[in-house]
């Protein structure tokens with residue numbers, strides 16, 4: 001089933017129906033400094049995009065599935081956010097070419113959703129899309145060890161996997177810890193990390 005089929009048919013078990021709690025905490029903490037723009041790749045219904053907007057950071061949600069459009073619009077309306085804010089772009093992360101780089105990139109349930117063979121390419125794209133002094137924030141999920149017959153998505157993802165992708169590109173983790181709050185079914189399976197060059 002394609003991503004677009006999943007959204008059109010409402011088969012979206014990953015959609016927790018609210019902002020990821022660790023992102024809400026990160027935005028409240030001020031750790032993102034004076035960021036003015038954010039990119040949320042694979043944003044789906046857009047809960048995290050809306051959270052950036054509510055924190056005063058202009059956010060672009062990017063998703064390859066056109067059927068996300070009405071879902072995103074409905075969620076934006078639920079949060080009473082104007083359609084001129086919280087922009088949704090339907091495009092492929094691997095070819096997306098915006099006019100400007102972003103101050104923040106937030107990855108949650110995107111890196112784990114793409115085939116592991118594409119992860120190097122994910123890191124190249126993050127490097128290209130993030131401003132030189134920008135912040136990459138990753139909520140690393142699912143940090144699990146399924147059996148050999150397991151087939152994703154989601155594909156297991158651990159801090160050392162993300163570090164191996166980013167370190168060769170000059171990123172270092174300025175924060176890497178277990179979040180204090182997670183969506184209930186994801187407790188113990190997540191790490192929050194902040195990366196800078």
Ligand SMILES: C[S@@+](CC[C@H](N)C(=O)[O-])C[C@H]1O[C@@H](n2cnc3c(N)ncnc32)[C@H](O)[C@@H]1O
Pocket residue numbers: 003004014015016041042043044045046062063064065068091092093094108109110113114
């Ligand atoms: C597991 S879902 C996560 C959605 C959202 N982050 C959430 O937590 O609810 C992964 C999302 O990535 C999108 N996606 C997959 N491949 C993509 C690509 N190459 N470019 C942009 N979006 C993509 C899918 O359409 C889907 O909405």
